[in-house]
Amino acid sequence: MRKSEITLNVNDKTYTLPVKPGEMLASLLRERLNLTGTKIGCDEAECGACTVLVDDQPVLSCVYPAARADGKKIITVEGLAKMVHDVMKLHPIQEAFVEHGAVQCGFCIPGQIMTAFALLKRNPDPTQEEVRYALKDTLCRCAGYPMIENAILAAAHTLRTGDPLPLPEIFESIHKQEIVGHKHLRPDAVDKVTGDAIFTDDLKFDNMLYAKVRRAMVSHAILTKLDISKATQLEGVSAVLTADDIPGEQNHGLVILDWPTLIGVSQRVRYVGDAIAIVAAETPEIAAQAVQLIDAEFDLLPVITNPVQALEEGQPQIHESGNLLKHIKVRKGDVTQGFEESDIILEHTFHTQTTDHAFMEPECSIAVPLPDGRIEVYVGSQIPYQDRSQIARVMGWDEKRIRIVGQKMGGGFGGKEDIAGQIHATLLADATQRPVKLLYDRHESLIAHPKRHATQIRVKMGVKKDGRLVAVETELYGDTGAYASLGEKVMTRATTHSAGPYDVPQVRNDCYAMYTNNPPAGAFRGFGVTQSAFAVESMMDMLAENLDMDPIKLRELNALHVGSVTNTGQELDESVGLLECFERLEAEIKKINPTPFEPVVNSDSPHLVRSWGIAAAYKNTGLGGGAPDFSNADIELFEDGSFEIRSSAAELGQGLVAVMQMIVSEEMSVSPDAVRVLVMDTDLSPDGGPTTASRQTYITGNASRYAAKTLRTAISSFLAEKYDVEPSKIKFKDGSAHVNGHQLSYASIASEMKASGQEPRVVYKYNAPQTQALGTGGDMHFAYSYSVQAAEVEVNTFTGEVRVLNVISANDVGMAINPLGLKGQIEGGVMMGLGHCLTEEFIMDEGNVVTDQLARYRIPGIMLTPNITSIIIEQPTADGPYGAKGVGEISSIPTTPAITNAIYNAVGVRIDRTPVDQEVISKVLRENIV
């Protein structure tokens, strides 16, 4: 039967709509009904973000033809909360997600909630296993799985019994004050559970065009011909631009300007994702069709596929400067002498794979021309001010002509630091003088944006019989792909951390960061340290076995402590919680198993063997290496008594807005509800620097804190003068100032200050402690976080399959400002580490991307989530806000070697290449038996 109209009931409202060709239910909901709570993460039925209920069954709306929904009842995330007496009352599942901290970036949350909602309708009293089964394929890259699971179980209890929602047990910081150090709910959590939270692709503008990029799809070539005439003539196409249309500089880049915005004829293509033309059209379909009509011809060149090949003589040179981006050197003492003094020397080479951030929200930029000639760019970006300067350079404009309006971000993890579509959208918006949206699909996201560096790491370690490390030598080859991105910085961090968190007298580390014809590699949570930690921590276990020493004892003997000098020559004078991490973790693990590193054979199934493994790591907070590291915060008191704190630091799900809100609340002695946070807007919020290097809690946290302190001082001075009292007599408490027994509300203070011509507003620039460049000695970084993790695995000796059962993660974070947010960072970090170890591999074949769909690039789901126990160590750092250090990265770094060391302890197979290949385990075990 053919139909021209469909009638469907969505969230109790009936709609009759004309049938549109090719339309999926997700598009109908998002585009026609403006119900943008339903998210599209992959558009390939893999991630679950688009889950809605159709006649009470959860389905993926991205592959559900809209016309099939005719006559059906649809429930979306917007349909759960109800208005009760003019107040929006959250559904218990939504409330539970908020209270349990299950919401981080929030992009997957509508899918999680709808899947859970369907489960509880069908099964009001699910077990943990049933929750996991239902959520099996609803992916969360922040990996808040334990909190999601607990939230659903709590909501089920409330729905079943009518009892108040069971709340999670969240520890409090030992350094807690009034607000900081206590559990705090994210200010954006409610919008993220109701579907009201707006991400870039949820925005629409009148007269908006849709852009697509024509990519080279060859790995190394010279572009010899480019014909856009057919595309230009296609009806509905507004603009087709090529390199010839770039008004300013052709290249962009975060550190080195080596990345062409568009490749021109006779220029070099360096990877498959290189853009050669961009199209803006009336619909995404027309834009896609136009891209197909662009004719391009190439002279293909030999392809460089790995960094070792890139350094060989006689290889083609990818850039004018050659293939070597940087040779990074770390020298401490005399490593030759160190090896001479060593009783045992071990040497081994390790390989780590390329991985993709796979943030749930693919990149989206919308450029909107304004009548005054400026352009606004709506984008979720980790470095808004860098976006602005990079766009300006290519446009040939003054930076101020561009406004970055940062949007909620569905995860970043380092993958939203580089330019994605920002410049292309701006070029097209400028050319057409219409708003232009450039949304990547998952395929394009996987192909185009920078990855984690695949790295080859040779480690040589010399040790005394008693276990004291004498010498460490490492040699790294990092694959930075076609363009520099942050490659030099990432590989520097990989190198400086490649002697591990240990006090070693003689060290020599060398790294060759190499250009290849693979997709570029840049920042990714862990920033190079993930790679080197795998190598060093594997080697520590190899040494422990050789010395017949307990792996914890060996590490403790050599662990960095106050007074240690790192391989870069930095004397650590405070806040080194590594030994405490070991002590607390060892106590925890021994409660479970007094001999954790011995194999335990399952008596019922003797092919299943369990054991624990351990690994340690440290990670800098902040940029370091002599780079100026600062953030600006702008605080303002309004006449309604509320505050706003503004900084262009990025909120990508990690919880910075909660931290800023708490800090201002603490410093101003006002309820957090009276503090708004505005981030990522280059017109309205001052530069907070890049959101990278686990730095924002520390840097923008401090900027917010000092801005608030300065404002409080200004208010004190004002009141002191006005009421003629000593400023020290003025107290701030419960949202007001107390002067001479009088209580003055912030609202009245704001009015009084304005009436007397004073602005109750402070812009504070916080400069982090000075650091020193690598090679100059001194403090390369102003703070380090430390972590020790233990993982228990079960290995199937027949198939080689590996399951992670338990992880204990002990992290020295200085001070836990928001323990609830911290839990998300720690559990999510473990899961990302687990994915790096077991499931994730970005595969290329001669530079072509094999893993060009989420279906081929597997990130861990809830079924792989082990039981995670978190131990928080709080050795405060003097200059951090209330003692806090970074936590975003450290939490994921030791997971991989903890798992691979556990595999060795279980079955004696040394994994020296990630991800773990079950075939290799099975094969080695077979050969060992023979």
Place this chain on the structure above:
Amino acid sequence: MHLWQEFRQPNSISEAIEDLLNAPAPVVPIAGGTDLLLEMRQGRHEAANTLIDLTSVPEMNVIEKRGNFLYIGACVPVSQILASNLVRNNAEALIEACDLIAGPQVRNTATLGGNVAHALPAADGTIALAALGASAEIANQNGLRKLPFLELFLGPGKSAIDKTSELIAGFYIPLSDHGQASAFKRIMRPQGVALPILNCAVWLEREEGTVKGVRIAIGPGGPTPFRATAAEALMQNQILDDELIQEAVKKVLEQGSFRTSPRRATSEYRKHVVSGLFTDTFTQAWERSKK
């Protein structure tokens, strides 16, 4: 370029056949569409002029007893198969296979018909049906006919169904009798494409300690779903012991073609794990048949 211009929801098999033959071409029939629509979107399948949504056809949406057979319509969502006691009591291997097809949301729209129509040699539903001795019901303009299940498969991705004039309407599975049982298992790897390294389904009939009858299906063990007929013949009417299983494994290895799939599994690995997978699956079915 739209994935389809016109969307049709026929109300009967004959209406569906009519649309298939006469609607504006190209005509693409879908069941759940969870694979096919993605293939169209990703350019691996041509776009349709007419998309025929078979999920609206009532006859293709039933699970029922028909004589000595269990009938499962080709468009029954996998989740409904999982929820069916009729299927659970007669085709445990199919339940276990369906439980591993994709994730819960996909199972609410994905169907066995689609799983089989793709003609992949290691689709979980396909392997279970092969061991269960199923036959397919094929519809065309002349009516319905039964086809032995394995005759549906011509090669990897190549179905014997003429997609321009025929549909798979459903599947017949012999009802389970006393002493009969089945099981399904598979081995995956956590990286890469979500296709099994190997899957295996076993149906058997026992009498005391004797294997009265057995059907073994393994995927991928060749270009089409592999029935290990040599091992079946060897085990038939034999008393089960470890040695018999070992001998059966040898036959499986001799007869099957366990080749390397790049980035999924090497031939060597498949040949190694097939013995354990077969043994476990067979043992599971054997234990069940005691009840």
